[in-house]
Amino acid sequence: MNRHESFDEPKSNGGFGRREFMTGTAMLAASAAVGKVATVRATAADAPERKIKLGVVGCGGRGLWIARLFRDHGGYEIHAVADYFQEVADAAGQELGVEPSRRFSGLAGYRRLIDSGVEAVALEAPPCFFPEHIQAAIEAGLHVFVAKPVAIDVPGCRQVEAAATKAAEQQQCFLVDYQMPTDPHVIECAERFRAGALGNLSMVKSFYYGGLFGDPPLTDTIESRLRSLVWVNDTAIGGSYHVNACIHPIQAMMWVLDKVPVAAAGISSIRRTNPHGDSHDMFGITYEFDDGLLWTHTGRHARGLTGPDDPLATCEFLGDAYMRIGYGGRALIRGGSHHYPGGSIDNLYAAGAIRNIATFYQDVVAGNVANLTVRMAIDSCLATILAREACLRKGFMTMDELLQENRRIEPDLTGLKS
Template sequence: MITEDTGKTISRRGFLGAAAAFSIMAKHTALGSEANSKVRAGIVGLGGRGRMIAGMAQNHGGYQITAVADYFPDIAQGVGEWLSVSPENRFSGLHGYLRLLESGVDAMFLETPPFCFPEHAKASVEKGCHVFMAKPVACDVPGTMTVLEAGRKAGANGRVFLVDFQTRTDPFFIEGIRRLHRGDIGRVGMLSSIYTDESFPDPPLTDTIESRLRHLIWVNDDDLGGGYLVNAGIHAIDVALWMAGDTPVSAMGSSRIVRNDPHGDSHDVYSLTYQFKDGLILNHRGEHLKNEHGFKCECIAFGQTGYLEAGYSSHVRLHGGVEPYEGGQVVDLYPQGAIRNIETFHESIVNGVYDNPTLEPSINANLAVILGREAAAKKTSMTWDELMRENRKIEVDTTGLAL
């Protein structure tokens, strides 16, 4: 796990306490105005998820979206008009986010392709903004560590930094994993996670990466989106790490490209085995092919006396053990988890809650999937320490892009 001394254990995620414990003074400090003032927010990245998040923030009632930015001018103008953002605060180009920061916002919602996140998060924190960002937080180890540093700086400076994983907001996931950690199914011997879905469009490459920046095409590219394991498989592996309460010490496995007519370099079929220091094993499988299998994201913990199953779009249930837990059906987690995170982000800002509990788990999940990607691509075993020492940076060629 990541700590101030990289490689040592961090504390587990805690959940936000009651807002009532904080004083009116904290509310004034958080917003620099009256407690009931709206948080002035900027949205960077206005694709499908960016528009969804923007709409949710607008409907929340506690935010005023005052600026937007997207690489493509037509998108920035269209979404800006939809959100009633002043024309002078609709920014475009690769550096549009910098101009947005100069417009004067309290908070930044970052929803671009992941290769942008380290730079955007760092600049946002340096400008004194609260940060809400999507996952994965970066495509490589150096970028991940930049986000970690930015998140820690945000907390130290009295700013909120939230990474938008949905499963960690779900009541059934929370209770099921609480019971697992309590020991209800005995010692866990193995975790098994899976993430499957169809692949995204992967057209021929062009002279610049501009053509890869729309319609989730960038998920096919390790440099732009981290690839399928880092961008999508992270959901299942994050739950596995939450169950394990630790990070793996090594990963081994194999991966390949199977989708039709590929042009990006991301592998789309994965089989991985992670090892933990206490001997725990995590097996992960993933595939992204248009083969009618469809979406599946789940993790099962196999204990000595029972097992816990947790699915992103199915159910959470604990079988056997000290006391079976029926849990329940997980419904609409993709939007509902985001709505809960947007609410938590606002409450944290207004009430001056700067513990930022999503930071370290999100960093650890990011590094774990990068470890899996690198080990599988080389078809070898790789340790966490080796990954960190290698510290490989994936360069992005932005030649020819509009600034």
């Protein structure tokens, strides 16, 4: 598969250097409320006030799965669907009760969906398309619910940043579907951490131990890579395993710490058998913060067993006391003045999405456009891109250097249906 790369000069306006980027992270402080708000809204007993006309872009595995959750919420009407593959759009539309005339396909299917009379969109396509889809939806005046990561490169993050600014100006809701900050036990740990539960924090660490997705031989076009999460293997489509999957603990760590790393060092490799995509699948990374705090992250994307008690992803905080949160397992704090026995993080994949769908509904009907998830979504995406690029260089890279380089990575869309 061909990949076209370019190095764009950062724009003097509309873009951000590290100073603007770090200033923007002040919004992370407000994001401390994200999980608590999501949990409260998801448990509200009130019946939906009205139906929101929703369009779903990307109707494969997770796209159809999350469309069912929107339908089951009761406050949404699935008005239109779009997928690159017409048969996928038709199957989803038939199940969800969408008229055949509002089942769109091809690369431009999302534009026809936007023009079909929807009020909001749920975006579940491969992430290389998210910046374009987000921008088009915001420009059309729609509310946006989107999966992670929001982009695969720095220019994409800048595009999402600009769209988010416009959404706020136009009073549109914009929610990025991260699940870990919605769990009640994780929220309790985060609040105790911010109240000083760990005392002097010495270091933090995280891991993501997940499986692989199919990586079949390349074909004449990337069409075959757009199904069944094959695209996670391709940096130009999915951003890489680190950007697409490890972003779960990366985002959660940054959310708790209210910090953005200023540099990363690492090394990575491909260890899966018979690879065809270019994404690395093993990562050893150290992030550095501006106060000297170090954060080690290990990413393992492979078949086979891990430890008997290891959830999919975990963040650990080591100070005068110890704290752990994760995508499963148990959230807890041991020792110190804010000891918390915690509890089990249950069914987060579904429960977190359900809470976010409820929050999105309430934001739209109430006109709440604080959009607290967006800043941390952009920041954590940039942090994963920083580590990916440092690992490819087998060395050290600062956030300043990443933003200045502004490397664009584009998928080769030659031969695809419009």
